[in-house]
Amino acid sequence: MGSNPLILNMLPIIEAKLQQIVSRLDEPRTHIFHEMLTYHLGWSGNGSGPDATGKRIRPLLVLLTCAASGGIWQDALSAAACLELIHNFSLAHDDIQDGSELRRGRLTLWKRWGMAQAINVGDALFILAQLTLLELKNNFPPQITMEAGTLINNACLELSTGQFLDLAYEDRTDMTIDDYLPMVSGKTAALLSACTQIGAILGGADSLKQENYRSFGHFLGLAFQMQDDYLGIWGEMELTGKSIESDLVAGKKTLPVLFGLSKGGKFARRWAERPISYAEVGDLSEQLAKEGAKLYTQHAADQMTELALQSLHRAAPHGEAGLVLYDMVNILNNRHT
């Protein structure tokens, strides 16, 4: 996907738009504030560059679904930038909440600038996202702009609800696989489905197609999260940019862990007596695989991918952008290829 001409065309335009938005804070008194944002977005500081920015999946989804529904993707740039800023707002706060010290191989914002400033940078990113969204009024009727605002902020509320559940689950011992979907629907799927639905709306799709695109984003998000859960236990440092098997040490109740707990076997008994040290993580992840969690998670992720593809098929995306959307499903679910 990275070498597709359409993507290669879109990426620098997304980047330039984001930089223009953030440059608003580049005033003498707030120069360091600006630096905090450019650091978090991957443009400045140690290790800055394409590896640090992330893949800009969300803005690409907005632009591609807009184009694939027959719209002019350049007109949707504000919505695309808005959603990338919202994603980065949530990462900034997530890293504090989880106590994560590294993201994409670099110090997290709070680790670099302190917790208080990192909370504020997250807030600023969210505020800039709202202001950027309102720029849609330059290209679309006011009703569309306000509809986009409602849709995106509803998705943010789902994100926040998912975050509440995630944090609340940390203290619970009685969780089951049924608790998984409500949490990840909010934490991952809500924003991705907002991206694809907004793109479809701005591209002029009818309401049935909007719904198909929304559902495409939703299942894509779930597939993505399940794959992430898989990599968090059986992935490797080089591939994920996170320290290996940290999900077991961190005690995260991801899908494979919930599966393992439901089995009530060796893994569940060891989990009940956390914390788990780095030293035993190799054996424990093998045990979890032996109990069936590895296959189960991979299978669940494949199912979600299949549902995403079916929704995309029903949306009948046009042209080059449509082909790239199909590609994207594979990219997201085979991040090591």
Add this chain to the structure above:
Amino acid sequence: MGSNPLILNMLPIIEAKLQQIVSRLDEPRTHIFHEMLTYHLGWSGNGSGPDATGKRIRPLLVLLTCAASGGIWQDALSAAACLELIHNFSLAHDDIQDGSELRRGRLTLWKRWGMAQAINVGDALFILAQLTLLELKNNFPPQITMEAGTLINNACLELSTGQFLDLAYEDRTDMTIDDYLPMVSGKTAALLSACTQIGAILGGADSLKQENYRSFGHFLGLAFQMQDDYLGIWGEMELTGKSIESDLVAGKKTLPVLFGLSKGGKFARRWAERPISYAEVGDLSEQLAKEGAKLYTQHAADQMTELALQSLHRAAPHGEAGLVLYDMVNILNNRHT
């Protein structure tokens, strides 16, 4: 002001609106999330009630300026609720950033529910604020709704910039009184001036009057902050609900402190060798008063109050609401009466 019939009419309507907005989170899985918000807004938990909710100054300002510019204040209720939610979002994050354990005599959100959940509750309040603002479209043309959105989010960006400066100043030793205004303009005045400007816009004021109302809110905010700085050193526990003289112990660079530092006397020398203990706070605040900071701060607050009154006068507010706005200036600046 508290016994004015118009205010007595508005307050329960504001409260009901806020409760309706927040009730959206009252679902089985998110019952505790909802409780966190109702606790923070003063409706539930230990010490809930009118003392815990705060005075709802911001929504009152929106409704009063709307009415005083000739509008129907009930139509502006969404904007009023939006600004109160934004205020509470910023309090939730502020308390974490400052490490404050008490607010209005009760445990702060992060102290009660943990830092991670408190960050998320702040985020949810801000998201709900955005969704509520969009409800203006039911009573106003789309252009007005979007103008309000831009104006409010610009004020939020000023708030965030002010917060950056406040946090950055904690580590600086070379600050002067010139650094004070940029910080408090963002931290306090931005939101109050957004309240009065929005109220004027929704009330149908012409652009000159809008500007007068905006400037009224701006100076009111500065007066309020200077008075707060005064009380933070020479106020008393019962009046502010905060522990006495905590600003000196916390090392906050408020207006009297910056004045004291500029004198380079006894106070400045002791300040340079912080931390300051509770035991010496009595003597040190007397020393600061002796060096002129108490009079200076009171005088500066009075000047801002005077400027607020002049702006209000130029806005020529109508009727009962106008009279209450004049009253409000006095209430804010004589919070112990």
